[in-house]
Amino acid sequence: MSEEREQEEKATCQATTVEGRQCRATPRIGRPYCYFHDPQVAQERTGARREGGLATKAVLRPVPLKVELGSAEACIRTLEEIGALVSEGKLDARRSNALGYLAAQALGAHKMALLEGRIERLESLLSEVKAREA
Numbered sequence: 423m424s425e426e427r428e429q430e431e432k433a434t435c436q437a438t439t440v441e442g443r444q445c446r447a448t449p450r451i452g453r454p455y456c457y458f459h460d461p462q463v464a465q466e467r468t469g470a471r472r473e474g475g476l477a478t479k480a481v482l483r484p485v486p487l488k489v490e491l492g493s494a495e496a497c498i499r500t501l502e503e504i505g506a507l508v509s510e511g512k513l514d515a516r517r518s519n520a521l522g523y524l525a526a527q528a529l530g531a532h533k534m535a536l537l538e539g540r541i542e543r544l545e546s547l548l549s550e551v552k553a554r555e556a
């Protein structure tokens with residue numbers, strides 16, 4: 423911990439500025455360069471741009487996932503499958519987010535329906551008890 427802090431305090435960007443001096447900016451965490459000099463940042467920027475461009479054109483490949491939302495159990499199974507596919511690298515973040523969102527919404531709806539059923543049963547029991555007392 424203390425070593426890390428020491429490094430953080432001392433560390434400066436490894437790049438040389440246009441004027442030929444060493445850059446004095448704080449490097450990015452775990453990187454030898456600051457944000458402006460880190461070649462990885464530039465790569466990420468062009469990568470992100472390219473991905474964005476491709477995403478709009480690319481035809482999405484089907485994913486080996488059976489989306490079932492007909493019951494709470496099915497929703498949970500679907501969510502589990504989504505998790506497995508993501509961890510195996512077979513499902514991209516965008517679709518996993520969309521599918522995960524749908525499954526979670528459906529699960530919420532099933533939960534609500536279940537609770538409504540329970541409330542209805544309790545209400546009818548209550549009215550029975552009240553009728554008996556009267």
Ligand SMILES: [Zn+2]
Pocket residue numbers: 435436437445446447455456457458459
């Ligand atoms: Zn720098």
